[in-house]
Amino acid sequence: MASRAILKSVVPCTGRVSHNIQKSSLRAFSTVKPSRQQAPVNEQSTPAEALKDLVPPSNASLKKPIWRAVAEAAEPITPYNMSIGRLLAAGLHLGHSTSLWEPATLPFIFGTREGISIINLEHTLVYLRRACNVAREVAYRGGNILFVGTRPGFQDLTVDAARRCEGYHVSTKWIPGTLTNAHQVLGRHATPDPNDPGKAPQTFKPDLIVLLNPLENNIALAEAQLNTIPVIAITDTDYDPRRVTYPIPANDDSIRGVELVAKVISTAAKDGALRRKQLLDKKDKEARFTRGER
Amino acid sequence: MSSFLLRRGLVASLHVTNTTAKILTRPTAIQTIRCATTQSAAPVQENSLYEVREKPQSLSYFTGNYKYNDLLIELDALHKTFIDWQGNENSDAIEVQQTTSNAWKLRDKMSQMLEIPLKTSQWRKIVLHLNSLASLPKPLPVPVEAALRPYRRYDQQQQQQGANGASPSKTLDALGRAYAVGRRKESSARCWVVEGDGKVLINGVSMQEYFQRPVDRDQVQLPLEVTELKDQYNVWALVNGGGSTGQAEAIKLGVGRALLTHNEELKPILRKAGCITRDPRVVERKKEGQRKARARYTWVKR
Numbered sequence: 001m002a003s004r005a006i007l008k009s010v011v012p013c014t015g016r017v018s019h020n021i022q023k024s025s026l027r028a029f030s031t032v033k034p035s036r037q038q039a040p041v042n043e044q045s046t047p048a049e050a051l052k053d054l055v056p057p058s059n060a061s062l063k064k065p066i067w068r069a070v071a072e073a074a075e076p077i078t079p080y081n082m083s084i085g086r087l088l089a090a091g092l093h094l095g096h097s098t099s100l101w102e103p104a105t106l107p108f109i110f111g112t113r114e115g116i117s118i119i120n121l122e123h124t125l126v127y128l129r130r131a132c133n134v135a136r137e138v139a140y141r142g143g144n145i146l147f148v149g150t151r152p153g154f155q156d157l158t159v160d161a162a163r164r165c166e167g168y169h170v171s172t173k174w175i176p177g178t179l180t181n182a183h184q185v186l187g188r189h190a191t192p193d194p195n196d197p198g199k200a201p202q203t204f205k206p207d208l209i210v211l212l213n214p215l216e217n218n219i220a221l222a223e224a225q226l227n228t229i230p231v232i233a234i235t236d237t238d239y240d241p242r243r244v245t246y247p248i249p250a251n252d253d254s255i256r257g258v259e260l261v262a263k264v265i266s267t268a269a270k271d272g273a274l275r276r277k278q279l280l281d282k283k284d285k286e287a288r289f290t291r292g293e294r
Numbered sequence: 295m296s297s298f299l300l301r302r303g304l305v306a307s308l309h310v311t312n313t314t315a316k317i318l319t320r321p322t323a324i325q326t327i328r329c330a331t332t333q334s335a336a337p338v339q340e341n342s343l344y345e346v347r348e349k350p351q352s353l354s355y356f357t358g359n360y361k362y363n364d365l366l367i368e369l370d371a372l373h374k375t376f377i378d379w380q381g382n383e384n385s386d387a388i389e390v391q392q393t394t395s396n397a398w399k400l401r402d403k404m405s406q407m408l409e410i411p412l413k414t415s416q417w418r419k420i421v422l423h424l425n426s427l428a429s430l431p432k433p434l435p436v437p438v439e440a441a442l443r444p445y446r447r448y449d450q451q452q453q454q455q456g457a458n459g460a461s462p463s464k465t466l467d468a469l470g471r472a473y474a475v476g477r478r479k480e481s482s483a484r485c486w487v488v489e490g491d492g493k494v495l496i497n498g499v500s501m502q503e504y505f506q507r508p509v510d511r512d513q514v515q516l517p518l519e520v521t522e523l524k525d526q527y528n529v530w531a532l533v534n535g536g537g538s539t540g541q542a543e544a545i546k547l548g549v550g551r552a553l554l555t556h557n558e559e560l561k562p563i564l565r566k567a568g569c570i571t572r573d574p575r576v577v578e579r580k581k582e583g584q585r586k587a588r589a590r591y592t593w594v595k596r
Contacts, residue, residue, distance in 0.1 A: 041504075056484070080435065119346075142347065159353070163353060168350065168353060168354070168355055169354065169357075170356050170357050171363075172363070174358065175358040184357045186355065186356070186358060188358070189360065202348070204348075204349065204350045206356065230384070232406075279343075279344075280346070283344055
């Protein structure tokens, strides 16, 4: 794979290397000298032996595959412990072919290698953290967050992200007119008001849209702009980041990468929603307290 | 890199609604507000933060067809839960045979049951999910079976077949006669075939009198000749409509079907002889602008 050649020569890992790296070739980036250079060959010749320290201790029978156990036993994916190493492991630095690039992405490109542009993960991290802040604050204020991921491989992760933060998802086709023609598109299947059957059913709009593949969802973007809804989007090197409100310059092709971004943003939103619940509970308690005093 | 950040004004955190950053305590060096909303001149209210507004109930609300999408997600999640299901190995072979063909409700009934208007493509997608769930190793897990039950289609015929193991409609009557109907062109023949010694009566008249042409007589005799049962069965046929050839072939079809009721194993022989298939050819209609069905009027150059 071309990516392995690229990984060997791109940005040396400045952050600490987390243990959820799944490809053994990334051992080259570890700050610890790899043991195969020092130890004799016959001792740690097989990759299985070298990875032994990564495997969690199994006192019970493993019900899930080892790679999943490793990934989940390692640090959870939250916006508070993101590092460039984890973004690299997910393959978020791999842009598109240099012949297809969008010149407006120049500030985010680290360089080119093997005919593709490499995205500077330092910027990715910054923009990702900003997007997380936005999501958190929107959720804190009780906003609706809509995750849109319409590629065939993105369906599960979009639904998971929405479910995690009590948001909404569009994982199959975005119907044109969802926001601009809400009365017809969304009101069609709405239950009519029991008291007043003639009244038009109430429709809702999201307060924040997280687009996981903006390249295929021009219509969704246009509708959001017409309705003044901010958009967070994963913008690759062939997409103009100025078209969305909060771009995240990263690779939109790798499912693992997009899963990471979606998980991080939804975790931040979940955090905001939790804080909102605490705030409302506190206010409720105060109100009951003052009423009780009187 | 820090200068880059300052230049780009990326240090601000953002809000979407009318509330300001008063509630936040994070200090910022440069406050550049980059958002899609325009700045409102109205003063901010504290109460708007605590406002609890109505939200859509379903996760798939913005897909436009939330019930259908929720259903697909539910079936998918169920499949994922039991993806490693290993059924018991000692299931009977008969059970396996019966459950290989899943009869799911058809589109109309399924729409009615789910209260979701379904298009054919949507129905097909649901059936795909149901099939993947039903193809888990038997016996199916209890939640899966419970989820699949409302979708199954129970035909009356299927139930009878399951009970008897054979189609009940075709049997000999009390006098040992097999009855069948045959049709060709505009003729229809009702045939009774009973064990006997080889007599054939058509409309009360013997075959030699009714059919003058040998061709027609051969057609009538064909099913019995091919199976070499000519002297073992009597045929009584009532035929009307059409002409001689049509009537003869109608009787042929009727006798062939009646013979099958007597003995199922004759089917391949009769099929090869052409006594089972109803000949669908009828007179083609005349079209306007043409002299007959196919013949056109004489072509005139000018």
